[in-house]
Amino acid sequence: MLTLDKVYHAAFVLKNTVRRTDLIYSPVLSDGYELYLKTENLQLTGSFKLRGSAYKISQLTSEEKSRGVIACSAGNHAQGVALAAQREGIRATICLPDGAPISKVEATKSYGADVVLVPGVYDDAYNRALELQQEQGSVFIHPFNDEDVIAGQGTIGLELLDQLPDLDAVIVPIGGGGLISGIAFTVKALNPNCKVYGVQAAGAPSMVESLREHKPIELSDVATIADGIAVKHPGDLTYELVNQYVDEVVTVTDDEISSAILALMETQKMVTEGAGAVSVAAAMFHKVDIRGKKVACVLSGGNIDVTILSRVITRGLLKAGRVANMTIALADKPGQLTQVSGIISRLGGNVVSVHHDRGEENTAVTSCVLHLSLETRDHAHVDEIRDALKTAGFHIVAG
Missing domain, CATH: 3.30.70.260 (ACT domain)
Known part of the structure; x- marks a missing residue:
């Protein structure tokens, strides 16, 4: 069972493993509200994912570590698992969609993991990872539907409230839901009055549709520049946590995401990937009511492929x-x-x-x-x- 003690324990375990990322005030992006940026794009491996994967791996028994770990990912979880496994001296196999950005694939390999490219999207990589787990006997490290992983991501919530105690709202990207589950659980436990808003890409609204149907559903397909949150099916555990602790979940279009990426580059000199910019897009395009509030936007990752960056910038320029x-x-x-x-x-x-x-x-x-x-x-x-x-x-x- 997820508890606040577990989140605090994760913070203790991770204190020498992950970076305590800065919370930066952005006067330029503030528009009737005070906007702060939680810079997980500057985390080790370029994403928040290291928090959850490192904590999960730290909790494995010696026997489990001897069997190695396996994971599936759109790219960021892959790097988190690979680096955490490398530090523990554990063998790691990672399944990634064959359309994952080359930069993420190469970074995962650089941490010593065995990479398996799977035709399709994240969910196809997930199914292949389960097959390989049965063949190899490895321990599966789920990217979001796991209490230890969620507790690791929840350490961001502890940092947010420590850095800005009078925080009124936090806006968080949603793919499978692990990040927002950890943050929402932690923030609501410590400050119930703080609003927690989730954001999905309009082309991959799996959590939005699940909340509408009152159960986790699976989309037939997903299509968005925010590859890090292009998930067809949210986790059962994360769905329950989002349903209980998150105030509202909204969507943003690819054009709005592109505009946010461009704005972050021009005004903050921050490079974010599509998934990392959706929180700012939600604020910029008034998808949630944050007027007069102190708001933190979680920039969940910065691992954008440079080959598509120019296209994203062009889309952002057109939108603006x-x-x-x-x-x-x-x-x-x-x-x-x-x-x-x-x-x-x-x-x-x-x-x-x-x-x-x-x-x-x-x-x-x-x-x-x-x-x-x-x-x-x-x-x-x-x-x-x-x-x-x-x-x-x-x-x-x-x-």
Whole structure:
């Protein structure tokens, strides 16, 4: 049974194993509330997952340690288990989805674990890990549906209340539910008036749907840039804890997640992965009522694959109106491009790409189409440029 004593014991065991991460006030991201960032993206292995996996492994018997451990993961739990096992001198096998970011796969290997890539998503890796456990006789280290793992994650709750005793609310990412279960259980035990909000990606709302159905359910598929929380089925134990201790669970879109990643990079110089940014996305886009409150957002991880970072930034720029794409129908005669670029320049926009197309199927023979990509300040700036082009007689087809 999960108890507050177990969480305190986990904190004692982990004091020389994990980093006590900073809680940083963000005046720029505060918008009618005081926003603080719990920087688990700066944890060892780049994620909170080390807390739960290290505590779980520390509680194994000598006989269990001799059999080795096996785990499944979208990437962060893998690194936590691998590092904890390496420090204990234990053999570790980790099953990861074959679509896991390369950076997470390579980091897991660097800690000495045997990595097995499984076609599909997290749940497919989970099923394969169970098969290998039967074959090898290893001890399975569940990423979230385990009391010791949850107690390890709960140490974040202890740190939050120690760092900000008058905390009004905490916003936490949810995948399988281990992180929020530990934090919510701990925070509510010590400060029942503190609100705990959970956030899922709109493309992987397994806990949201489970709460709606009043039982753990399994989604048919998940699709989100927040790979760390792309879980089809929450844990039975975590569902019960979330149902009991969490005040509300909301969702954010991939565009909102991208905007949060971009905002954290620009304003806080913080690199977060998709799953790590959903808490900030929920605050930025007013998914929960935190007006006038002191709020901590848990940045659960920073292990974003650099190969997709540019795409995420582009999505964030589009969402914020910092980049705009326009398609303009023109009469095919000299001076048209000069007029268009002159209007954009006069209003402070920056043209970053131009494609002049005379072969559009649905245009007149004497017409052409101009595809532009612009750097702009915000959505109001885009509207200003669009209105000026229309006033000048140009027909905007799209954008």
